[in-house]
Amino acid sequence: MQKIRSRKEVFNFSAGPAVLPTSVLEKVQAEILSYGGSGMSVMELSHRSSWFIEIIESAEVLLRELMAIPDNYKVLFLQGGASLQFAMVPLNIAPNKKIGFIDTGVWSAKAIEEAQKLGGYDVRVLATGKESNFSKLPQIGEIPTDLDYLHITTNNTIEGTCFFDVPKTDVTLVADMSSNILANAYDVRDFGVIYAGAQKNLGPAGVCVVIIREDLLELNTNPLPTMLDFKIQAKNKSLYNTPPTFAIYVMKLVFEWSKQVGGVAAIEKNNRTKAGILYDYLDASTLFSSPVDKSCRSLTNIPFITGDKTIDSDFIKQATAAGFENLTGHRLVGGMRASLYNAFPIEGVYALVDFMKKFAEARGEK
Numbered sequence: 199m200q201k202i203r204s205r206k207e208v209f210n211f212s213a214g215p216a217v218l219p220t221s222v223l224e225k226v227q228a229e230i231l232s233y234g235g236s237g238m239s240v241m242e243l244s245h246r247s248s249w250f251i252e253i254i255e256s257a258e259v260l261l262r263e264l265m266a267i268p269d270n271y272k273v274l275f276l277q278g279g280a281s282l283q284f285a286m287v288p289l290n291i292a293p294n295k296k297i298g299f300i301d302t303g304v305w306s307a308k309a310i311e312e313a314q315k316l317g318g319y320d321v322r323v324l325a326t327g328k329e330s331n332f333s334k335l336p337q338i339g340e341i342p343t344d345l346d347y348l349h350i351t352t353n354n355t356i357e358g359t360c361f362f363d364v365p366k367t368d369v370t371l372v373a374d375m376s377s378n379i380l381a382n383a384y385d386v387r388d389f390g391v392i393y394a395g396a397q398k399n400l401g402p403a404g405v406c407v408v409i410i411r412e413d414l415l416e417l418n419t420n421p422l423p424t425m426l427d428f429k430i431q432a433k434n435k436s437l438y439n440t441p442p443t444f445a446i447y448v449m450k451l452v453f454e455w456s457k458q459v460g461g462v463a464a465i466e467k468n469n470r471t472k473a474g475i476l477y478d479y480l481d482a483s484t485l486f487s488s489p490v491d492k493s494c495r496s497l498t499n500i501p502f503i504t505g506d507k508t509i510d511s512d513f514i515k516q517a518t519a520a521g522f523e524n525l526t527g528h529r530l531v532g533g534m535r536a537s538l539y540n541a542f543p544i545e546g547v548y549a550l551v552d553f554m555k556k557f558a559e560a561r562g563e564k
């Protein structure tokens with residue numbers, strides 16, 4: 199039977215849904231029965247009430263501030279996760295049905311598949327990291343200028359690679375930023391569309407953030423199902439139907455926390471420190487190593503291996519027993535993975551490295 203633990207006894211390395219700031223959860227707890235003196239839980243408030251309108255509007259204001267989102271971009275809070283955006287983006291902003299992709303692993307492959315499923319789209323994979331087993335980002339050659347857009351996955355959650363610099367092109371750039379939004383600083387002006395499921399760096403599962411340049415809203419002239427139509431969603435300020443109110447409320451609190459800890463620049467700096475501690479150990483260890491090329495190592499998702507499946511599973515078992523939760527690598531790649539999202543505390547990285555050192559030393563390794 200699993201031991202009963204308190205939050206203090208656990209470090210949660212989950213890739214998503216992932217760790218949230220404890221202070222945010224405490225605030226949720228304090229307000230859960232009566233939001234803002236309303237006598238009602240935030241979950242019980244109408245999405246058209248002034249209480250909720252204030253929540254969703256401040257969430258937008260805070261995100262605009264955190265990412266320096268220019269005024270000519272809309273911010274949408276939608277449902278269906280990042281996975282729905284794989285289809286929604288091509289439906290809305292590809293009038294010529296020509297899309298380019300950089301294939302950097304499992305999530306970009308899913309985005310490619312979804313675009314293909316729509317039928318009638320010229321889906322071009324301009325570069326793939328397949329040859330290196332996605333352990334590094336591929337070289338990107340000439341980008342055709344007749345594309346409606348070029349899609350990249352800024353951070354590859356499963357493979358542990360990251361675009362620190364985005365491809366330079368005049369073609370509209372679309373980014374799946376699910377696992378490093380607010381974790382790495384990007385210039386929103388480099389993108390036409392940014393989307394991200396909330397459950398990694400932004401809040402609970404159930405809401406997906408979409409940031410879209412206004413002129414792109416005019417590209418589609420075909421009728422689309424209402425919920426899949428960016429223009430309708432934008433016109434209705436993400437309130438066409440009932441939005442995931444609780445998830446948006448918690449996300450707003452995470453935005454407040456993100457601002458309070460210094461904003462994206464400070465968060466990225468902290469993420470570099472946290473990731474650096476683990477990478478430094480992985481590079482020095484004789485037992486553990488990182489399979490990812492040094493040029494593009496993610497700050498938020500860090501896969502590592504021993505090279506021996508039995509030792510890997512032994513390590514995961516012992517680590518879990520010691521309170522290091524969710525270190526199992528993705529089922530497609532095996533090994534281990536430590537996700538160090540924004541809310542993951544640095545103490546947890548020190549503790550993990552300490553634990554890994556002891557595990558290695560017990561085997562005559564370092």
Ligand SMILES: *Cc1c(COP(=O)(O)O)cnc(C)c1O
Pocket residue numbers: 214278279280281282305351353354355374375376377395396406
């Ligand atoms: C988690 C993840 C997704 C899927 O997000 P959902 O919200 O579950 O659809 C897509 N892309 C990337 C890069 C992810 O990390």
